[in-house]
Amino acid sequence: MLVLEDGRTFRGEAYGAVGTTVGEAVFATGMTGYQETFTDPSYHRQVVVMTAPHIGNTGINAEDRESGQVWVAGVVVRDPALRPSNWRSQGDLEDGLRRAGVVGISGVDTRAITLHLRDRGAMRAGIFSGEAARASHEELLRTVTGSPVMTGAALAAEVTTEHPYVVSPPEGTPTRFTVAALDLGIKGRTPALLAARGVRVHVLPSTSTFEEVLATEPDGVFFSNGPGDPATAEHEVELLRRVLDARLPFFGICFGNQLLGRALGLGTYKLPFGHRGINQPVLDRSTGRVEVTSHNHGFAIAWPEGLATDQPAATPYGPVSCSHVALNDDVVEGLRCHDVPAFSVQYHPEAAAGPHDAEYLFDRFVAMMEDTSAQA
Template identity: 80%
Template sequence: MQPAVLVLEDGRTFRGEAYGARGSTVGEAVFVTGMTGYQETLTDPSYHRQVVVMTAPHIGNTGVNREDMESGRIWAAGLVVRDPALRPSSWRSQGNLEDALREAGVVGISGVDTRALTRHLRDRGAMRVGIFSGPHATTADEELLRAVQEAPRMAGSALAAEVSTPEPYVVSPPEGTPTRFRVAALDLGIKGKTPALLSERGIEVHVLPSRTGVDELLALEPDGVFFSNGPGDPATADHEVGLLREVLERRIPFFGICFGNQLLGRALGLGTYKLPFGHRGINQPVLDRTTGKVEVTSHNHGFAVAWPEGVPTDQPADTDYGPVRCSHIALNDDVVEGISCQDLPAFSVQYHPEAAAGPHDAEHLFDRFVGLLTSSTDKEAPRAQA
């Protein structure tokens, strides 16, 4: 085994063994609390320029396969694990994780005390990190630390255009499912599961590049608009916010997830801010104030919507588009996890109701969007495909 070293921007160092591709990588260190779903995490474009620290000790047990890819490639900048599986043990496996990392050129490290690393990040907050393996691991610590500290920060980074589709494409309802609605989905880092779940509900999904203009979007004559999850700082997404305001002014039904939630907040005039270490993993409790139920949800966000100062989150806030309420709240730290307009057909959530690889408590939100489309368009008959 070849040596590897992990260097945090505050100077703390962890040594281990090379895992995946050999070389060097830098990014934002984030910890993920899921015991499974590592393939879905790594292929989620929201993890672009992030080094994923898996808190579960045993990673790679189920291997990798084509069906669980959330995009066409691994987007994470690096992977940190404690005990990688010697071999996968799953009837669905089509390969092992380390080979997949190596083929994708993703540098990782194993043999690291991920519990100690997670506690450090939990106390100090998300920070830049570098993984250096092979010959790079023998470089002087001062040089490695300098390389980490010179890497760009996540705050202020505009990344959606780097992960968005270069060309539009359409996801049609499965054979035998009538097409009821047409939705324009802005790809800010969309996961494959999302248009699949929309199409299962009779929606013809037109996935569009992040830089799409309002004329291109309106030319589709959409019954609704969807903004996806994605990486980067929402404060940089002025183009997307401007597009969303055009949608709101035309009262086109809107649904947003994760990055889309932050952009709805910005479009309404609310602020956004960076969380100390973010919410990531598949066991986050959220109160849905619409139903009064607590749902266990999947998260991946380092930024959040800032509720207006002096306004309790259980009270509506006034905006230029009418009152908006905090529809969902994180029960661990009271972070705003969803917003809903009272005078417009628009709502969004900060977490992932598509939740590959689970849990599926919040998948009903796609049905809520269908209900919004139905009430706004007053159309029940199948729609002709474009």
């Protein structure tokens, strides 16, 4: 049984592990990439409703994981595959969720749930199966409403790496630059794409100090995607300000974009139902091109009130432009600083899953490090 915070209930079949789970109910619109979604640390403490009706068709494998574990709190699907059918498949999705202890539900009207969340906004939810589902509706609803909300949640420390590690360029690719990457919930494909461009990536815990960042002798600094409310990330924001003060080239993705905004003095706010999926149109204002992009964010940057997003905003670090904008709802999807070497995007240029329209941003980061190095 799926119980939403506002009392609406959906009955279905147990899927994955049997038991109880609670989290923020959100919907993801991708028709593919469920394994990447479920292993993305940004989905920590979220119950993910998959809008595509058929899930599990291609099974799971060891290559498509974006981290070492399944991070979603729960999974909601309409019509799970009876058996996987793909030459790359190494196992069944439901078996994988069961081994990971992830409680899910199938056989529910995911279209109705999605429309409800779109109209009412993301909300807390619980999935109950087995003995847990025998409790009264009132008791189940109390469990849901007693669970934590996402606003004010500091989650980076729960998903970050415990120890630093290094991702080096593949054999035959010369090392050109070194980047210190703060792991706020980083996906595996991100350092891999940097490494493919000749960048040695030092992945650091979210609690790292500026001195620990400098100890890697970085040519640039990267802040990753991650879960939670950016307003809680005071340590990370202060660290980023020191990076900007040192004029180290900076690139941020998703949570990293929100933290750049806060470091510059901009605010952040919670979106009604967020952007999640692999088909979100974004305009790159520097080129006029529209990119189809991968998203997973429930918070966004608040542009200064009364100022159009096509006008630069004044900050303590000089002007900053809204470099990218979401075409569905005009949400700020990227920042470009004019006076310091820093930029960021709200979406996921590393995709995983999703289109590769925005991979050029990794080249832009490398070019920024080249320019800064040439000026030194």
